[in-house]
Amino acid sequence: MSFPDLIKEKQTYSLRVKNELNLPKKNKTNWLIVLSNQTLSDNLIEWLSVLDANFVVVSDTPLDKKLKNISVVNELSEELDYGFDFVVWDNELSNLNRYFEKWVVPLVPKENHMSSILKEFNPMKSEGNSFLYDAENKWSIFYAITRYLENCKFPYDKKNLVKNVFEI
Numbered sequence: 001m002s003f004p005d006l007i008k009e010k011q012t013y014s015l016r017v018k019n020e021l022n023l024p025k026k027n028k029t030n031w032l033i034v035l036s037n038q039t040l041s042d043n044l045i046e047w048l049s050v051l052d053a054n055f056v057v058v059s060d061t062p063l064d065k066k067l068k069n070i071s072v073v074n075e076l077s078e079e080l081d082y083g084f085d086f087v088v089w090d091n092e093l094s095n096l097n098r099y100f101e102k103w104v105v106p107l108v109p110k111e112n113h114m115s116s117i118l119k120e121f122n123p124m125k126s127e128g129n130s131f132l133y134d135a136e137n138k139w140s141i142f143y144a145i146t147r148y149l150e151n152c153k154f155p156y157d158k159k160n161l162v163k164n165v166f167e168i
Contacts, residue, residue, distance in 0.1 A: 003166060006103060007159070010082055017083035021071040023054040029085045029152055031145070032076070032104070033057040036092040043138045045070060053149060056084070085162075086148060090136055103165050107131045107144050121164070123157045129164040 017023065017030050031053055035041040041059055048055045049067040057072045081102040088107045089096065096106060096114060108118060110132040121128035133144040151157050 003163060006166060007162070010085075010103065010162075013080065013083035014085075015083075017056070017080050018054060020080070021054075021056060021073070023056075023071060024069055027052055027054045027069060029053045029149070030083055031055045032081075032084045032087040032099075034087060035090045037090060037136070040090075040136070040138060040141070044141060045072075047138070047142050048145070051145070051149060085152075085158075086131075088141060088145065100165060103162055105130060105148075105161055105165050107133065107141075107148065109136055110134055121151070121157075121161050123151055123154070123160075126157070126160040127164070129161070129167075 014030055015025070018025050023030070033041060033044065033055055038059065038061060041057055042061065045057060045063070045067070049070055051069070053069065055070045056076065057070060058074070058076060059072050060074060061072070063070065063072050078098065081099060081104060084104045086105045086107055087099045091109050091112060099106060106118060108114070108130060112118065118130040118132070119128040120132045121130065131144050131148050133140040151161070
């Protein structure tokens, strides 16, 4: 599949994620949150609700209130993976290739077993294929998410980041 076709397909799936999970269509990015630490995931949800992005959190614990840009699911169809721009993962990395194959950019701990191929995105050089966070806590993860959202405002940078994942 060519890169322009990939971008078009991702847009189609992005809309499908928004429709199936009842998320705002105006938000440009869809995030998938897959954290093994349930408390950490729960603590992030309130903060994520104020961002201009959609978040799908894989969790066994349902939301206790309705948040317009957040959907909590027990599991997700692999087919919908194409509709995500980013996946937030912790050190329980397993099957991250599932997301690479669908050109979903990972946001993972700096210290991880895939550090030989995951490099921090540098928009000045258009290099790197991920965003990294320093510590497995809500502050560090939220900071990395907001860095990406700032970067997303520049379509050229976002396109280069996805292209770098495409080339893994």
